[in-house]
Amino acid sequence: MNNPAEIASEIALKKLYAAIDNKKNFRFEAGAGAGKTFSLIRGLKYLIEKESATLLKSNKQIACITFTNVAVDEIIGRIDHNPVVFAGTIHAFCWSLIQGLQKQMCDYIPTISDKWQKRIEDAGGIRRKKIIYDLGYPIVTEKEIYLHHDDVIKIATFFLENDKFRSFLFSRFPIIFIDEYQDTNKEFANSIVKNIIENDNRFLIGLFGDHWQKIYGSSACGLITASDDKLEVIGKNANFRSDKKIVDSLNRMRPELPQSEVDPNSEGNISVFHSNTWSGSRRDDSPWKEDLPAEVAHKYLEKTKSELVKEGWSFEPEKTKILMLTNNVLAVEQGYSSIASIFSYTDEYIKKENHYISFLIDIVEPVCTLYKNKKYGEMFKTMGIGTFKMRKQEDKITWNKDLTGLIDLKEIGTIGDVIEYLKTTKRPRIITKVEDDEKKLEQYLLLEDGEEKDKASDFYNKISRLKSIPYSEVVSLSNYLDDKTPFSTKHGVKGAQFENVLVVCGRGWNNYNWNDFLEWYRLDKPPKGKEDAYERNRNLFYVGCSRPQKRLALLFTQKLSSSALETLKEWFGVDNIRDLVLDA
DSSP states (O other): OOOHHHHHHHHHHHHHHHHHHTTOOEEEEEOTTSOHHHHHHHHHHHHHHHHHHHHHHTTOOEEEEESOHHHHHHHHHHTTTOTTEEEEEHHHHHHHHHTTOHHHHHHHGGGTOHHHHHHHHHTTOSTTOEEEEEEESOEEOSSEEEEEHHHHHHHHHHHTTSHHHHHHHHHHOSEEEEETGGGSBHHHHHHHIIIIITTOTTOEEEEEEOGGGOOSOTTBOOSOOOOTTTOEEEEEOEESSSOHHHHHHHHHHOTTSOOEESOTTOOOEEEEEEOTTOOSOOOOSTTOTTOOOHHHHHHHHHHHHHHHHHTTOOOOTTTEEEEEEOSTTHHHHHTOHHHHHHOSSTHHHHSOOSHHHHHIIIIIHHHHHHHHTTOHHHHHHHTTOOSOOOOSHHHHHHHHHHHHHHHHHHHHSBHHHHHHHHHHHOSSOOOHHHHHHHHHHHHHHHSOSSHHHHHHHHHHHHHHHHHTSBTHHHHHHHHHHTTOSSEEOTTTTTTOOEEEEEEEEOSOOTTOOHHHHHHHHTSSSOOTTOHHHHHHHHHHHHHHHTSEEEEEEEEEOSOOOHHHHHHHHHHHOGGGEEEOOOOO
């Protein structure tokens, strides 16, 4: 006999097949644990069975757009590499459409931005230059124009306004599925809705995803809507991941998309800890207001783990994940506290907005890892060298010497030592933004005391402090951001599941305030002007709470109001809320 989740899944699949049969555009909304990818694959296989002969005869394909190469490989593998389906990232899909439109791109590229116009002018104009999308960052040479990732989507979005381009698109891809639709570029999604879903009946558009799991920033579209007669909404009311008690809490949190669990007799466990009765002084500085001091927050985390072990938890990494929706405890726990102490805003190092952090984590660390693993092709691509080959023996000796020296220096040197070393070896080459900052540092030292030097002193002091930190902290930060630790970033945990999940909610992220979110939930709608903040907090909280299979725990190091506590009681049950007291 089918279980409740399977019954709900079959109902959703029947609606999906009916939409395909009726050539009706649809949005397939699948909450956390619903098995969205399973339904996407079933939809593709249904289309393959029905349409493959007709499509292949007319040299057409079904496009399946997704957002990582890993997801692309998974989809291709699960449909047995069927040639009627083009599966690719949104960038690969857009480039496949526009790469042959060289003249039209030449007309449009200078209008993208002032930066593009200046690049082209500095290179002597745009004519007779070949437009290439390869390395992913913008360069204009004497003969070539290399596009940035974002430019590929911008160009395709602009072309979608053109009737001839849409006819060309239909001649290749009359059926388009978009996986994780909520993470689609906002302008591209709006163009799909406006120019195809609402106004072009030739296409079949299928959107698969969950707008409550949009956590990737302001450029993503989130919920996609259209006229009721133009876009059918299919909800998948199943949860194949979590035990009943956790599913029930998710349903109270999100009643408009109720889910059925696999086993109605399963239990699951939920524990919610807060720190309201702590009597010491809380932090008062933004964005840490009303959070515990870092050393106290660490004690609360250890106390929480101790309590959960008594309840049968195991904190082995393969069983349990600690998801930190706070930045208060992380730096100390993870070994990059000196880096964290330098920056006023966590985005500077967590989102790699600082040029040095971005360069070291996105280029230097991958280059060293790829070199050690002998993946030289990927290494050269990361360095922006493309298909470079070492043809001479002396080249191999020099490269080996420089990169081995870099790897050794990372273990014993400072960040500044590594930067100085790379200035000499240029393997990898220092990015332009870091070079510019290095020039600013040199210019600062030449300034005479006065107003100009005073203005530049904050920048000089910050970068000088950063460069004095042991490089090992960069490795620790990189490991955390790449999800190689028992702790998870908010992005690293998306799509994953674990037997047990502990979610730590505190301050320190500029865009997140859990007390405000829990208070706003009790209103009919968030305060005016706070809609985006509410959605951002809601989505990340939901993603965190929907990861576990058997056990969910939450720890709030941020002080909670009575209204916020009422929301937690409503979602998780009064008996599961505990005021955690530290041992004397």
